[in-house]
Amino acid sequence: MPKGNQSEPDDGQALAGFGRYAGAATLILSSLADGTKHGYALTKDIESFAGVRISPGTLYEALARLESQGLIAAVESDDRRRPYRLTATGATALRAHLNAQRRVVDTGLRRLAGNWGTA
Numbered sequence: 498m499p500k501g502n503q504s505e506p507d508d509g510q511a512l513a514g515f516g517r518y519a520g521a522a523t524l525i526l527s528s529l530a531d532g533t534k535h536g537y538a539l540t541k542d543i544e545s546f547a548g549v550r551i552s553p554g555t556l557y558e559a560l561a562r563l564e565s566q567g568l569i570a571a572v573e574s575d576d577r578r579r580p581y582r583l584t585a586t587g588a589t590a591l592r593a594h595l596n597a598q599r600r601v602v603d604t605g606l607r608r609l610a611g612n613w614g615t616a
Contacts, residue, residue, distance in 0.1 A: 512594045521551055521559040522568075523598075526583060526591040529569060535578040536560070563587065 512519045512526075528534060528542045536556055544550055551559075560581060563569040568587030572580040583591070 512590060521555050522563055523591070523594060524549060524551065525556070525559055525563060526568065526587055527595075529581060529583040530588065530591060533572050533580045533582045535574070535580040537578070539581075 512522050524543045524547055525539060528539050528546070531542070534542060536553070540551055540553075540556060560569065564571065564581070566586075567584060568590055569581045570584050572582050574580055
């Protein structure tokens with residue numbers, strides 16, 4: 498897993514061009530950060546860690562977009578399933594996107610605590 502001095506986008510907009518698929522893209526990239534998976538394994542993993550079920554149409558459209566952007570790559574397989582892996586570019590984009598989302602979450606929680614008390 499590459500780490501170190503890779504440049505990361507400052508604005509966290511790496512997945513912004515995905516429009517309505519940005520949520521699915523984030524979930525798919527997060528799943529692939531744990532290792533290579535095919536479509537069914539992706540849906541099951543995403544359900545387990547996010548509690549979200551991605552429809553096959555949304556999944557495969559997002560996979561095609563992610564692959565065309567070089568964020569994931571197909572891995573050769575001996576059967577009809579097509580596994581994918583996260584690329585170094587995909588890992589960098591995911592890290593930037595998640596860091597941007599963390600800033601949103603932290604701000605929201607801080608504001609809630611300041612104005613609505615702690616739950």
